[in-house]
Amino acid sequence: MEEKILDILEEICGDEVVKEDRDINLLDEDLMDSLDYTELLIAIEDNFDVVIAPSEVTREEMDTPNKIINVVKSRM
Amino acid sequence: MSLYDEFDFFVWFAVLAIPAVILGCMEKKLKIYGFFVTLVFVYLALKNSPAALGWLGFFCVYDYLLIISFIKLREKLGRNKIIYKLYLLASLMPLICNKLLGLEGNPDKIFMFLGISYLTFKGTQIIIEVFDGLIKKQNPLDYLYFMLFFPAITSGPIDRSRRFEEDLNKQLSREEYLELAGTGIFKIVLGAFYKIVIAALFYRVMTTFGKEPNIVSCMIYMYTYGLYLFFDFAGYSLMAIGSSYIFGIKTPDNFNKPFLSKDIKEFWDRWHITLSHWFRDFIFSRLMMTFMRNKTFKNKLTGASVGFIVNMTVMGIWHGLTGYYILYGLYHGLLLAGTEIFQKKSKFYKKYKKERWFIGLSWFLTFNFVMFGFFIFSGRFTELFDKLMTIILN
Structure with missing residues (x-):
């Protein structure tokens, strides 16, 4: 499951660094804008059946690959 | 009485804040x-x-x-x-x-x-x-x-x-409350300085030198109006945020050095943040998700561009059903769409985006685009446009 999320992130962010550094800050490094974020939410819903509303968690709670993995895990 | 605008308000506020500070120090709700x-x-x-x-x-x-x-x-x-x-x-x-x-x-x-x-x-x-x-x-x-x-x-x-x-419904400890209230007071003072001193200064320059019907005067108007708008609104916001801290509520920030933005997307993360994030979370994101799910647009970039334009035009309408507000929204929608396309498509952008000269140029262009946006927002642009049209038509 972690691998799957990392694959999704790599595709959305267009950079494999998200796999190498799981604590990289996606917002600070300009790897994820609001458009990418919506894509991420859809991919999470399609792949894991986990629905996260756009206003549900703050961007700061979802700004690194590790945090995203944890949020998805906590809801599965 | 007008809130944050009159001496009376500040007197009332100072008096009514005292019991709040006492309650906060006593760790009471x-x-x-x-x-x-x-x-x-x-x-x-x-x-x-x-x-x-x-x-x-x-x-x-x-x-x-x-x-x-x-x-x-x-x-x-x-x-x-x-x-x-x-x-x-x-x-x-x-x-x-x-x-x-x-x-x-x-x-x-x-x-x-x-x-x-x-x-x-x-x-x-x-x-x-x-x-x-x-x-x-x-x-x-x-x-x-x-x-x-x-x-x-x-x-x-x-x-x-x-x-x-x-x-x-959170109970702050005395230390936490005092720190929050202290930051609050700092924000109120800074906000008052922004609004009463700096904004007023720009306003004075604007009304003194910016009212002539020539290009230089229009330019002065554009820049001073933009700066006036920022210091006035950011000043008000700081005071509002600061005073909410004193009542134990950590109201989110509304501005974060917007004029340092290096592109328009960044600008909307720094300007009137609570409004633009409201639009992002409740309109833009949802619109984009609908587009993606229904595959409304074959091309992702087209979908994003439409999303930006719709989102910002609605924001313009929210400011008021007046031609120049709607135009202001549309203008920013087009700028955002253009930025998105440029950043995703342009090889030039990808090659040079980390270079200092590129960042400098990008900042300069963004600043001027933003200022021109405020010029539209002020109503002066449509006013000049109308005048020009009457001259041409006659």
Whole structure:
């Protein structure tokens, strides 16, 4: 499951660094804008059946690959 | 009395803040006292216009009934899209009435009270999050306090109900409270300096040198108006945020050095943040998700561009049903779409985006695009355009 999320992130962010550094800050490094974020939410819903509303968690709670993995895990 | 604008307000505020600080230091809940102070300020702000006070009361009752009935229906029927859309419309109705009737001058003053644009959005946020399953109950006191909270009632920042209620029901330790209140006081002082000193200075320059019908004067007007707008609004926001800290509420920031932005996308993360993030979370993201799910556009970039333009045009309309506000929104929508396309498509951008000269140039262009946007927002652009057209046509 972690691998799957990392694959999704790599595709959305267009950079494999998200796999190498799981604590990289996606917002600070300009790897994820609001458009990418919506894509991420859809991919999470399609792949894991986990629905996260756009206003549900703050961007700061979802700004690194590790945090995203944890949020998805906590809801599965 | 006009909040944050008159000497009287600050005297009242200073007096009414003292018990809050004492309660905070004694580690007592600020909720009931804070709510009382909010009622006092709402009354003082609106006491000269009983009609507005009445409409505000009616609005809150109407909106609250919508929310609790929608919570019940959501519980019973689940994610029913038709009911949801009806409730969304009903929740936006006061604002729609206000704006449409405003075109005719609204002689009966229907839904005419200060802050209606902000209040409507706060209520609509609750309806949307009920549908999302994030809000399952709504306590009337917390609701009313959230809606009427005096620092933010007239012009934001637009807080979110779940965040607000968390602060409201959290017990701060004395140290935490003192730190929060201290930062609050600093923000109030800084905000007052922004608004009373710097904004006033730019305003003076603008009215003295910016009113002539020539290019140089128009340029002076454009830059000084933009800077005036920032210091005036950011100053007000700082004071509002600072005073909410004293009542234990950590209202989110509204500005973060917007003129340092290196592109328009960054600008909207730094300018009037609570509004632009409201639009991002409740309009843009949802629109984009619908586009992606229905595969409305073959090309992702086309979808994003349409999303930006729709989102910003709605934001323009939210500011007012006036030609130049709508044009302002459309202008920013086009800029955002253009930026998105440039950043995704251009090899030139990808090659040079980390270079210092590129960043410098990008900053310079962004600053001037933004200033021109304010020129539109001020109404001066359409005024000049009209004049030019009459000259040409005659």
